[in-house]
Amino acid sequence: MPTARIYRRPKNAMSxxxxxxxxxxxxxxxxxxxxxxxxxxxAGSGDTRQQVKLEFPSAEAALAYAEREGIEAHVIPAPERKLKLQAYADNFR
Structure with missing residues (x-):
């Protein structure tokens, strides 16, 4: 039985x-x-499943697809957003 992971992409650090x-x-x-x-x-291998990445609007939709297709999947929770609130004046303290 194929295994898969379900995750949410993180924000690109370069933008x-x-x-x-x-x-x-x-x-x-x-x-x-x-x-x-x-x-x-x-570098390469004969495993062509590594090239497949499917996108879904929610984790529940991805899990439903995995169950329907017989794929054993585990969900990696999305990291919490940490906001660093500061004012422009803080640069001159």
Whole structure:
């Protein structure tokens, strides 16, 4: 039985935007380890499920899909947003 993890993408640290962080992602866990290709040196494996990432509007929808398709899945809870409230004047203290 394939296993998968369901998580919410974190905000990109390189930008202030929150694009693509509202959806939940179902991603299959790797079955075999990656190995270096002798000709090119690129890492790869024969497991094609690692390329599949499905997006859902909620964790419940992702879990329902996993149960319907016979996929054993576990949900990784979304981290809490921590707001650092400060004023511009705090830079000159």
């Amino acid at each position: 202030s935007g929150r694009a693509n962080t509202q959806n939940w992602v179902l991603e299959f866990e790797p079955v075999e380890a990656k190995r270096a290709d002798p000709l090119t040196g690129w």
